[in-house]
Amino acid sequence: MNNASSNGVATPASKRAALSGWGRFPICESDVFRPEKFAELSAVVSANSQKLIARGAGRAYGDAALNAENRVVDLQRLNRMLDFDAETGILHAEAGVTLDEIIRVFLPRGFFPPVVPGTRFVTLGGSLAADIHGKSHHRDSSLATHVLWFDLMLSSGEVRRCSREENGDLFWATVGGMGLTGVILELATRLRRVESAYIKGEVIRVANVDEAMENFERADREYGCSAAWIDCVSSKGSLGRSVLQVGDFATRDGLPANLRTEPLIAKEKSSPAVPFNLPNFALNPLSVRAFNFAIYATHRDQREAVTPYDVFFFPLDSIHNWNRIYGKRGFVQYQCVWPLAESRAGLIETLEAISGSGLPSFLAVLKKFGAQEGMMSFPMPGYTLALDFPVTTGLLAFLDRLDEMVLKRGGRVYLAKDARMRPDTFRAMYPKFEEWRAAKAHADPNNHFSSTLSRRLQMDPA
Amino acid sequence: MKVLILGGTSPIARLLAIKFASIGAHLYIASRDEAEGERIAHDIQIRSGVPVIAGKFDATDFASHAELIERAGKELGGLDGVVLCFGTLGDEDKAQIDANEALATIHQNFTGAVSILTIAAHKLEAQGTGFIVVIGSVAGDRGRKRNYVYGSAKGALHLFVQGLRARLSKTKVHVMTVILGTVDTRMTWGREGTLFTVAPERAADLIFEAWRKKRDVVYVPSFWRPIMAVVRAIPERFFKHASF
Numbered sequence: 146m147n148n149a150s151s152n153g154v155a156t157p158a159s160k161r162a163a164l165s166g167w168g169r170f171p172i173c174e175s176d177v178f179r180p181e182k183f184a185e186l187s188a189v190v191s192a193n194s195q196k197l198i199a200r201g202a203g204r205a206y207g208d209a210a211l212n213a214e215n216r217v218v219d220l221q222r223l224n225r226m227l228d229f230d231a232e233t234g235i236l237h238a239e240a241g242v243t244l245d246e247i248i249r250v251f252l253p254r255g256f257f258p259p260v261v262p263g264t265r266f267v268t269l270g271g272s273l274a275a276d277i278h279g280k281s282h283h284r285d286s287s288l289a290t291h292v293l294w295f296d297l298m299l300s301s302g303e304v305r306r307c308s309r310e311e312n313g314d315l316f317w318a319t320v321g322g323m324g325l326t327g328v329i330l331e332l333a334t335r336l337r338r339v340e341s342a343y344i345k346g347e348v349i350r351v352a353n354v355d356e357a358m359e360n361f362e363r364a365d366r367e368y369g370c371s372a373a374w375i376d377c378v379s380s381k382g383s384l385g386r387s388v389l390q391v392g393d394f395a396t397r398d399g400l401p402a403n404l405r406t407e408p409l410i411a412k413e414k415s416s417p418a419v420p421f422n423l424p425n426f427a428l429n430p431l432s433v434r435a436f437n438f439a440i441y442a443t444h445r446d447q448r449e450a451v452t453p454y455d456v457f458f459f460p461l462d463s464i465h466n467w468n469r470i471y472g473k474r475g476f477v478q479y480q481c482v483w484p485l486a487e488s489r490a491g492l493i494e495t496l497e498a499i500s501g502s503g504l505p506s507f508l509a510v511l512k513k514f515g516a517q518e519g520m521m522s523f524p525m526p527g528y529t530l531a532l533d534f535p536v537t538t539g540l541l542a543f544l545d546r547l548d549e550m551v552l553k554r555g556g557r558v559y560l561a562k563d564a565r566m567r568p569d570t571f572r573a574m575y576p577k578f579e580e581w582r583a584a585k586a587h588a589d590p591n592n593h594f595s596s597t598l599s600r601r602l603q604m605d606p607a
Numbered sequence: 608m609k610v611l612i613l614g615g616t617s618p619i620a621r622l623l624a625i626k627f628a629s630i631g632a633h634l635y636i637a638s639r640d641e642a643e644g645e646r647i648a649h650d651i652q653i654r655s656g657v658p659v660i661a662g663k664f665d666a667t668d669f670a671s672h673a674e675l676i677e678r679a680g681k682e683l684g685g686l687d688g689v690v691l692c693f694g695t696l697g698d699e700d701k702a703q704i705d706a707n708e709a710l711a712t713i714h715q716n717f718t719g720a721v722s723i724l725t726i727a728a729h730k731l732e733a734q735g736t737g738f739i740v741v742i743g744s745v746a747g748d749r750g751r752k753r754n755y756v757y758g759s760a761k762g763a764l765h766l767f768v769q770g771l772r773a774r775l776s777k778t779k780v781h782v783m784t785v786i787l788g789t790v791d792t793r794m795t796w797g798r799e800g801t802l803f804t805v806a807p808e809r810a811a812d813l814i815f816e817a818w819r820k821k822r823d824v825v826y827v828p829s830f831w832r833p834i835m836a837v838v839r840a841i842p843e844r845f846f847k848h849a850s851f
Contacts, residue, residue, distance in 0.1 A: 161797075181616075181617070184640070225650035229653050250653065
């Protein structure tokens with residue numbers, strides 16, 4: 146269907162499609178647009194029509210890039226790199242460019258994205274809307290820290306340049322604002338200079354929560370990147386048993402001799418794929434216990450581990466469609482953070498609740514955050530725990546219980562992973578929400594930008 | 608190698624351009640939407656490190672074609688190949704009842720191509736080497752009620768390129784016709800009843816591979832060759848009633 150928009154440019158055709166996030170839960174029908182030219186995007190945004198939300202690679206886990214019975218604009222085809230300055234490392238690119246593309250183009254030239262999450266298949270626009278963090282948060286903070294400016298398209302089709310100096314309110318409302326202030330079109334970010342495609346550091350096995358926290362304290366002083374796989378099946382004395390992986394990009398001279406000739410080319414392995422949804426019983430408390438045990442058992446302490454960057458940062462990307470291991474029912478990611486003073490108690494309480502619940506969490510990651518700016522950005526100084534659970538009966542009630550425990554300690558839950566939090570909980574967890582909502586109302590007075598997530602959490606102005 | 612991409616803003620054109628850039632070709636991206644052409648030129652230059660120039664090209668502005676070929680050759684410092692990617696479905700429903708719309712579709716897909724290819728072929732013939740790649744369509748293999756205006760333009764284009772290939776066969780100018788099936792782009796997005804759609808990345812890979820092998824005519828993907836053979840073989844008295 147072709148509709149003429151207010152500015153006379155025909156909007157591109159839409160496609161009725163059932164979309165989900167990476168967790169495959171929930172699934173919502175929308176009219177999806179996928180502009181291939183800037184003018185087409187303009188026509189979609191300024192069309193006086195249903196609510197609109199921008200979508201990147203669909204890697205948010207829950208309903209952030211869904212818009213049930215409304216419109217979704219997929220920006221993956223607007224992925225042009227527009228300028229790069231090799232002196233400063235500043236890349237200016239469209240929102241649809243993925244970190245994967247940036248790594249492919251720039252790592253061989255000695256540059257790496259400033260912040261990477263657990264997958265390389267996210268877009269720049271989505272990353273900024275969620276203000277992503279990574280294993281280097283304690284050193285680098287979140288993505289916003291490394292973004293000099295971005296262009297935001299408002300509902301009128303007007304484009305506004307936003308930076309800390311220019312339209313500062315809109316800058317901070319958009320960073321972590323889940324796409325609700327407008328459509329991020331392009332941005333400038335400073336890439337990090339690296340000498341190799343390898344991470345050099347340590348692998349540290351620790352027996353429990355206290356050892357894990359002690360080691361994070363030490364490692365974070367010595368290394369720029371750190372995270373731990375935490376076994377959330379074990380209990381009692383082994384509660385919080387983990388494998389910490391810490392390190393920094395190796396210098397060329399720090400590499401073993403055989404890697405020094407082509408230090409910026411990591412040896413890539415071919416990626417297996419999960420060809421279909423596994424049956425629901427594939428993931429059960431027993432297989433999860435075995436998996437968690439295997440992670441712990443197969444790692445050995447290493448003082449000078451040299452790991453290809455992709456294995457270090459993106460272990461799950463090596464299995465395409467790994468989300469299918471959860472079967473058709475989908476899964477829910479749960480990531481929370483506690484303030485530093487409450488982290489130990491919060492972590493113990495949560496791990497005990499999980500191991501006592503009988504609900505399998507296939508994979509759990511622990512990480513210590515550093516400083517954080519922003520209105521709606523998730524991180525805060527303290528510890529963060531990321532879990533994933535197949536959708537089963539009782540799960541949602543259990544996660545509500547976790548929410549209460551996190552909230553009580555002044556922590557919060559990450560919106561980019563959320564599919565089920567309650568609006569009152571959300572509001573209590575994000576103390577700058579009212580400030581954000583005022584900025585959103587100012588930028589988007591007709592509430593043109595809205596998503597399944599924003600309606601669920603009652604973020605839209607009343 | 609110096610390559611002119613005509614109609615450089617479609618996903619296939621862009622991906623093909625990146626392919627040529629990856630083997631070191633210098634590119635001239637000619638497109639109607641100059642701002643888009645500029646974005647794509649910057650993108651390819653950053654990704655591949657080769658110089659890329661963007662310029663204006665309107666397939667239906669026949670008078671400008673000689674100057675474009677001249678300019679591209681001058682700015683690139685030579686011209687080894689021309690890749691013709693432009694074309695548009697237009698508004699088929701309107702074109703079937705409105706002669707002006709029908710003619711616009713024919714100009715954008717056929718006469719515009721005849722004009723620019725004639726000039727480009729003349730230049731390449733004079734230098735004795737080079738290549739011409741023309742993106743056609745399976746829609747050009749048989750007239751169908753759903754898209755015969757567009758289809759007739761593409762079918763005519765196939766014949767034109769076929770003749771051109773024959774004429775240039777005694778030179779070292781390689782002329783390739785790509786008969787493209789349905790690709791997942793704006794032309795097919797949201798259209799009902801599109802079958803066997805492939806990603807533009809795959810289409811570009813196959814076209815580039817065929818160009819390397821110096822093929823004359825290539826169906827992309829190759830499964831369209833037998834499909835279209837069957838479609839062409841259906842007797843007209845049945846075919847005219849077919850719903851597609």
